[in-house]
Amino acid sequence: DSGVTQTPKHLITATGQRVTLRCSPRSGDLSVYWYQQSLDQGLQFLIQYYNGEERAKGNILERFSAQQFPDLHSELNLSSLELGDSALYFCASSAGLAYNEQFFGPGTRLTVL
Amino acid sequence: AQSVTQLGSHVSVSEGALVLLRCNYSSSVPPYLFWYVQYPNQGLQLLLKYTSAATLVKGINGFEAEFKKSETSFHLTKPSAHMRDAAEYFCAVSVGGNQFYFGTGTSLTVIP
Numbered sequence: 001d002s003g004v005t006q007t008p009k010h011l012i013t014a015t016g017q018r019v020t021l022r023c024s025p026r027s028g029d030l031s032v033y034w035y036q037q038s039l040d041q042g043l044q045f046l047i048q049y050y051n052g053e054e055r056a057k058g059n060i061l062e063r064f065s066a067q068q069f070p071d072l073h074s075e076l077n078l079s080s081l082e083l084g085d086s087a088l089y090f091c092a093s094s095a096g097l098a099y100n101e102q103f104f105g106p107g108t109r110l111t112v113l
Numbered sequence: 114a115q116s117v118t119q120l121g122s123h124v125s126v127s128e129g130a131l132v133l134l135r136c137n138y139s140s141s142v143p144p145y146l147f148w149y150v151q152y153p154n155q156g157l158q159l160l161l162k163y164t165s166a167a168t169l170v171k172g173i174n175g176f177e178a179e180f181k182k183s184e185t186s187f188h189l190t191k192p193s194a195h196m197r198d199a200a201e202y203f204c205a206v207s208v209g210g211n212q213f214y215f216g217t218g219t220s221l222t223v224i225p
Contacts, residue, residue, distance in 0.1 A: 002156060033213070043157075043203060043215040056212045090156055102213070104149075104156030 003027065004105035006091050012111045018079040021108045025072055025093030031055070032074040033094070033102060034066055038087040049074055050097055081112045117206050119216035127224045132191040134219045136178075136204030139185065146187040147205040147213075148178055157203060163187060174198070199223045 003026035013019055025032050034046040036059075045058035049068035060066075063081075068074040078085060088109050092102040120135040138144055145164050149157040161172025168180040174197075178189045187204060204216040 002158070004156070035215075042217040045213050045215070048212070058212055092157075101159045101162065102157075104158070106154075106156050 002103040002105060004091060004093050004103050006089075006105035006108050008108060009106065010109050010111075012113065013081060014113055015081055015083060017081050017112075018077065019081065019110065021076040021078070021089050021091075021110075023074045023076070023091030023093075023105060025074070025091075026103050029093035029095050029103070030072065031094045031097060031100070032068055032072070033092040034060075034074070034076050035090040035092065036087045037090060037107070043090075046076070055097065078110070083112050086110055086112045117204050117214050117216040119202075119204050119219050121219055122217065123220045123222070125222040125224060126194045128196060129193050132176075132189070132194045132198065132221065134189040134202050134204075134221065136187045136189065136216060137185050138187060138204075138206045140206055140208055142208055145207040146178075146180060147207070148172065148176070148187075148189050149203045149205060149215075150174075151201040151203065151218075153200070160189070160202075194221075194223045196223050196225065 005024045007022045030051045033048045037043045046060040047066050048056040052068050063079050066076045088107045090107045091105045094100040094102045116139045118137045147162045148160040151157045161170045163180045171177045176191045201218045203218050207213045
Protein backbone atom coordinates (compact mmCIF):
# COMPACT_ATOMS: atom_id res chain seq x y z
CA ASP A 1 0.00 0.00 0.00
CA SER A 2 1.61 3.23 -1.21
CA GLY A 3 -0.57 5.48 0.93
CA VAL A 4 -2.01 7.19 -2.14
CA THR A 5 -5.72 6.65 -2.63
CA GLN A 6 -7.73 7.09 -5.79
CA THR A 7 -11.46 7.00 -6.32
CA PRO A 8 -13.32 5.58 -8.04
CA LYS A 9 -11.53 2.39 -8.96
CA HIS A 10 -13.59 1.90 -12.10
CA LEU A 11 -15.65 4.34 -14.11
CA ILE A 12 -17.80 3.61 -17.13
CA THR A 13 -19.36 6.47 -19.01
CA ALA A 14 -20.49 7.55 -22.45
CA THR A 15 -18.88 9.74 -25.06
CA GLY A 16 -19.43 13.43 -24.52
CA GLN A 17 -19.74 13.10 -20.78
CA ARG A 18 -17.64 14.62 -18.03
CA VAL A 19 -16.04 12.80 -15.11
CA THR A 20 -13.96 13.69 -12.08
CA LEU A 21 -11.21 11.50 -10.70
CA ARG A 22 -10.05 12.04 -7.17
CA CYS A 23 -6.67 11.50 -5.55
CA SER A 24 -5.52 11.78 -1.96
CA PRO A 25 -1.73 11.93 -1.62
CA ARG A 26 0.34 10.31 1.07
CA SER A 27 0.26 12.12 4.35
CA GLY A 28 2.77 14.97 4.21
CA ASP A 29 3.35 14.87 0.45
CA LEU A 30 2.90 18.22 -1.24
CA SER A 31 3.29 17.20 -4.88
CA VAL A 32 0.64 15.39 -6.90
CA TYR A 33 1.16 14.05 -10.41
CA TRP A 34 -1.40 12.70 -12.85
CA TYR A 35 -0.62 10.11 -15.51
CA GLN A 36 -2.57 8.39 -18.24
CA GLN A 37 -1.70 4.82 -19.15
CA SER A 38 -3.09 3.33 -22.33
CA LEU A 39 -2.06 0.38 -24.42
CA ASP A 40 -1.11 2.42 -27.47
CA GLN A 41 0.58 5.39 -25.78
CA GLY A 42 2.12 3.90 -22.66
CA LEU A 43 2.44 5.99 -19.51
CA GLN A 44 2.01 9.68 -20.22
CA PHE A 45 2.64 12.45 -17.73
CA LEU A 46 -0.30 14.84 -17.66
CA ILE A 47 0.21 17.46 -14.97
CA GLN A 48 1.83 18.19 -11.63
CA TYR A 49 0.69 20.28 -8.69
CA TYR A 50 2.75 21.36 -5.74
CA ASN A 51 1.06 22.72 -2.66
CA GLY A 52 -1.94 23.88 -4.61
CA GLU A 53 -0.14 25.38 -7.58
CA GLU A 54 0.39 23.96 -11.03
CA ARG A 55 4.10 23.27 -11.55
CA ALA A 56 4.45 21.27 -14.72
CA LYS A 57 2.33 20.29 -17.69
CA GLY A 58 2.83 17.31 -19.90
CA ASN A 59 0.64 15.86 -22.62
CA ILE A 60 -2.62 17.04 -21.14
CA LEU A 61 -5.49 17.76 -23.50
CA GLU A 62 -7.40 21.03 -23.27
CA ARG A 63 -10.51 19.00 -22.43
CA PHE A 64 -8.75 17.86 -19.27
CA SER A 65 -8.10 19.99 -16.23
CA ALA A 66 -6.92 19.42 -12.70
CA GLN A 67 -6.63 21.19 -9.41
CA GLN A 68 -5.16 20.64 -5.98
CA PHE A 69 -7.15 21.75 -3.00
CA PRO A 70 -5.96 23.26 0.31
CA ASP A 71 -6.14 19.84 1.97
CA LEU A 72 -3.79 18.69 -0.82
CA HIS A 73 -6.15 16.24 -2.45
CA SER A 74 -6.40 16.60 -6.20
CA GLU A 75 -9.04 16.13 -8.83
CA LEU A 76 -8.64 15.46 -12.53
CA ASN A 77 -11.58 16.56 -14.63
CA LEU A 78 -12.11 15.00 -18.02
CA SER A 79 -14.77 16.50 -20.26
CA SER A 80 -16.26 15.90 -23.71
CA LEU A 81 -15.03 12.35 -23.37
CA GLU A 82 -14.01 10.38 -26.43
CA LEU A 83 -13.49 6.66 -26.92
CA GLY A 84 -9.76 7.27 -26.99
CA ASP A 85 -9.81 8.61 -23.45
CA SER A 86 -10.39 5.10 -22.15
CA ALA A 87 -7.32 4.36 -20.06
CA LEU A 88 -5.91 3.87 -16.61
CA TYR A 89 -5.38 7.15 -14.82
CA PHE A 90 -2.78 7.15 -12.09
CA CYS A 91 -2.11 9.69 -9.43
CA ALA A 92 1.26 9.83 -7.71
CA SER A 93 2.55 11.93 -4.87
CA SER A 94 5.95 12.95 -3.61
CA ALA A 95 7.32 14.89 -0.71
CA GLY A 96 8.82 17.77 -2.62
CA LEU A 97 9.48 19.10 -6.04
CA ALA A 98 12.72 17.71 -7.34
CA TYR A 99 13.89 14.15 -7.79
CA ASN A 100 11.85 12.66 -5.01
CA GLU A 101 10.40 9.21 -5.25
CA GLN A 102 6.85 9.22 -6.52
CA PHE A 103 4.36 6.95 -4.81
CA PHE A 104 1.64 5.74 -7.13
CA GLY A 105 -1.98 5.10 -6.33
CA PRO A 106 -3.81 2.02 -7.61
CA GLY A 107 -5.33 3.92 -10.51
CA THR A 108 -8.80 4.62 -11.89
CA ARG A 109 -9.83 2.62 -14.92
CA LEU A 110 -11.95 4.78 -17.19
CA THR A 111 -14.02 3.17 -19.92
CA VAL A 112 -15.76 5.41 -22.41
CA LEU A 113 -18.48 3.68 -24.43
CA ALA B 114 14.07 17.36 -25.24
CA GLN B 115 14.16 14.45 -22.87
CA SER B 116 13.15 10.94 -23.76
CA VAL B 117 13.55 7.35 -22.73
CA THR B 118 13.83 4.31 -24.96
CA GLN B 119 13.33 0.82 -23.65
CA LEU B 120 14.60 -1.80 -26.04
CA GLY B 121 12.43 -4.87 -26.08
CA SER B 122 8.80 -4.62 -25.11
CA HIS B 123 8.83 -8.26 -24.00
CA VAL B 124 11.65 -10.16 -22.35
CA SER B 125 11.52 -13.80 -21.28
CA VAL B 126 14.05 -15.44 -19.00
CA SER B 127 14.24 -18.75 -17.21
CA GLU B 128 13.96 -18.84 -13.46
CA GLY B 129 17.44 -18.37 -12.05
CA ALA B 130 18.80 -16.72 -15.17
CA LEU B 131 20.16 -13.20 -15.49
CA VAL B 132 17.64 -10.44 -16.05
CA LEU B 133 18.73 -7.56 -18.29
CA LEU B 134 16.27 -4.82 -19.19
CA ARG B 135 17.62 -2.07 -21.39
CA CYS B 136 17.02 1.65 -21.08
CA ASN B 137 18.60 4.49 -23.02
CA TYR B 138 17.88 8.10 -22.34
CA SER B 139 18.23 11.37 -24.12
CA SER B 140 18.86 14.47 -22.09
CA SER B 141 20.65 17.73 -22.68
CA VAL B 142 21.52 18.06 -19.00
CA PRO B 143 22.47 15.52 -16.33
CA PRO B 144 19.38 13.46 -15.74
CA TYR B 145 17.85 11.75 -12.78
CA LEU B 146 16.91 8.22 -13.76
CA PHE B 147 14.44 5.78 -12.29
CA TRP B 148 13.23 2.26 -12.69
CA TYR B 149 9.68 1.42 -11.65
CA VAL B 150 7.89 -1.92 -11.55
CA GLN B 151 4.20 -2.49 -12.11
CA TYR B 152 2.61 -5.74 -11.02
CA PRO B 153 -0.72 -6.73 -12.55
CA ASN B 154 -3.61 -4.51 -11.51
CA GLN B 155 -1.39 -2.32 -9.35
CA GLY B 156 0.24 1.08 -9.52
CA LEU B 157 3.92 1.63 -10.12
CA GLN B 158 6.50 1.04 -7.42
CA LEU B 159 9.99 2.50 -7.35
CA LEU B 160 12.77 -0.07 -7.77
CA LEU B 161 15.73 2.30 -7.73
CA LYS B 162 16.88 5.74 -8.75
CA TYR B 163 20.07 7.43 -9.93
CA THR B 164 20.65 10.92 -8.62
CA SER B 165 24.24 11.66 -9.66
CA ALA B 166 25.91 9.92 -6.77
CA ALA B 167 27.25 6.38 -7.33
CA THR B 168 26.87 5.17 -10.89
CA LEU B 169 25.93 1.67 -9.74
CA VAL B 170 22.62 1.85 -7.97
CA LYS B 171 21.17 -0.94 -5.90
CA GLY B 172 17.43 -1.23 -5.49
CA ILE B 173 14.85 -3.43 -3.93
CA ASN B 174 14.27 -7.12 -4.67
CA GLY B 175 17.88 -7.67 -5.76
CA PHE B 176 17.77 -5.34 -8.75
CA GLU B 177 20.51 -2.91 -9.67
CA ALA B 178 21.25 -0.53 -12.50
CA GLU B 179 24.37 1.15 -13.80
CA PHE B 180 24.45 4.68 -15.14
CA LYS B 181 26.76 4.93 -18.15
CA LYS B 182 27.01 8.47 -19.38
CA SER B 183 29.09 7.58 -22.44
CA GLU B 184 26.40 5.17 -23.59
CA THR B 185 23.47 7.22 -22.26
CA SER B 186 22.20 4.01 -20.73
CA PHE B 187 20.69 2.90 -17.45
CA HIS B 188 20.13 -0.82 -17.85
CA LEU B 189 18.43 -2.81 -15.10
CA THR B 190 19.85 -6.16 -14.04
CA LYS B 191 19.23 -8.93 -11.57
CA PRO B 192 21.57 -11.92 -11.29
CA SER B 193 18.88 -14.53 -10.77
CA ALA B 194 15.26 -14.20 -11.82
CA HIS B 195 12.42 -15.31 -9.57
CA MET B 196 8.87 -16.08 -10.60
CA ARG B 197 7.72 -13.12 -8.55
CA ASP B 198 9.76 -10.78 -10.80
CA ALA B 199 7.26 -11.22 -13.61
CA ALA B 200 5.87 -7.72 -14.13
CA GLU B 201 6.06 -4.62 -16.30
CA TYR B 202 9.17 -2.50 -15.85
CA PHE B 203 9.40 1.18 -16.69
CA CYS B 204 12.45 3.36 -17.03
CA ALA B 205 11.94 7.08 -16.45
CA VAL B 206 13.98 10.26 -16.72
CA SER B 207 13.50 13.47 -14.85
CA VAL B 208 15.16 16.73 -15.69
CA GLY B 209 14.37 19.64 -13.48
CA GLY B 210 12.57 17.35 -11.11
CA ASN B 211 9.06 18.16 -12.19
CA GLN B 212 8.30 16.39 -15.41
CA PHE B 213 8.90 12.71 -15.69
CA TYR B 214 9.24 10.91 -19.00
CA PHE B 215 8.54 7.22 -18.93
CA GLY B 216 9.61 4.60 -21.41
CA THR B 217 7.04 2.38 -23.04
CA GLY B 218 7.75 -0.42 -20.62
CA THR B 219 9.18 -3.92 -20.80
CA SER B 220 7.09 -6.91 -19.85
CA LEU B 221 9.20 -9.51 -18.09
CA THR B 222 8.12 -13.14 -18.20
CA VAL B 223 9.89 -15.68 -16.00
CA ILE B 224 9.74 -19.25 -17.23
CA PRO B 225 9.81 -21.96 -14.56
